[in-house]
Amino acid sequence: MLVDVHCHLNFENFDHDRDMVIQNALKTGLSTIINSGTNYKENQETLNLALKYPNIIKASLGLYPTHASKLSDEELEKELEFIKSNKDKIIAVGEVGLDFKSEDDYSKQKTAFLKVIEMSEKIDKPLIIHSRQAEKEVVEMLESTKLKKINFHCFMGNFKLVKRIIDKGWCLSIPPIILRSLHFQGVVNLVPVTSLLTETDSPFLSPPPKLRNEPSNVKLVVQKISELKNMNFEETKKNIFSNFQKIFLKK
Numbered sequence: 001m002l003v004d005v006h007c008h009l010n011f012e013n014f015d016h017d018r019d020m021v022i023q024n025a026l027k028t029g030l031s032t033i034i035n036s037g038t039n040y041k042e043n044q045e046t047l048n049l050a051l052k053y054p055n056i057i058k059a060s061l062g063l064y065p066t067h068a069s070k071l072s073d074e075e076l077e078k079e080l081e082f083i084k085s086n087k088d089k090i091i092a093v094g095e096v097g098l099d100f101k102s103e104d105d106y107s108k109q110k111t112a113f114l115k116v117i118e119m120s121e122k123i124d125k126p127l128i129i130h131s132r133q134a135e136k137e138v139v140e141m142l143e144s145t146k147l148k149k150i151n152f153h154c155f156m157g158n159f160k161l162v163k164r165i166i167d168k169g170w171c172l173s174i175p176p177i178i179l180r181s182l183h184f185q186g187v188v189n190l191v192p193v194t195s196l197l198t199e200t201d202s203p204f205l206s207p208p209p210k211l212r213n214e215p216s217n218v219k220l221v222v223q224k225i226s227e228l229k230n231m232n233f234e235e236t237k238k239n240i241f242s243n244f245q246k247i248f249l250k251k
Helices: 018-028 040-052 073-085 106-123 135-143 159-167 182-190 215-229 233-249
Strands: 002-007 030-036 057-061 090-097 127-130 150-153 171-174 196-198
Touching: 002 150, 002 196, 002 215, 002 233, 018 030, 018 215, 030 040, 030 090, 030 215, 030 233, 040 057, 040 073, 073 106, 090 106, 090 150, 090 233, 106 127, 106 135, 127 135, 135 159, 159 171, 159 182, 171 182, 182 215, 196 215, 196 233, 215 233
Parallel strands: 002 030, 030 057, 057 090, 090 127, 127 150, 150 171, 171 196
Antiparallel strands: none
């Protein structure tokens, strides 16, 4: 019943031991790993991973905001069309959103994100959201849509924005850095367990800094959520799995 709703096992960090990492996830009790693409090449790699490991890996095809902002209109449409053409092979669209940390071409990012939102509405797929240093803008854009199945990956926005997210019935996925992050501990204390999911963002966001992360570490996240919520591990795990089903599996 453990789930990792956001990671990147296609990255070269796993080229030497990917099979072992996936076997470790299975032994830890993971039922599902959602691998997220960020561009055309990675989306193809993600589909291949889901084909190779159908018992555990599900594909999410995305368009990373700083990549999207560099595409021509024609290139953007081509990447969106690729996602649309594979809608029956994917569990979600992501990761997508806005990222204002490393560039200032905000308008182009917003234009691309709006097209992603429109496409997701048409193909009826959940969104996995990236919102680095653009949390308010992302929430505002999504509040004006009809989308109901949205997960905010590694959300670093303030607690007022967190409240707006849960008021809309959306979810937030908590990464393993909760073991050392007061922000994510605060999010878990604020948010009802019915709005929480678990992720790793592997190979990033490892519990100890600077080490490679992997999907099996979601067990540590569930343990920490259990502790903060004063719930037993099994109860916490079942709640999170139910949230996963609600967002990603139910029509």
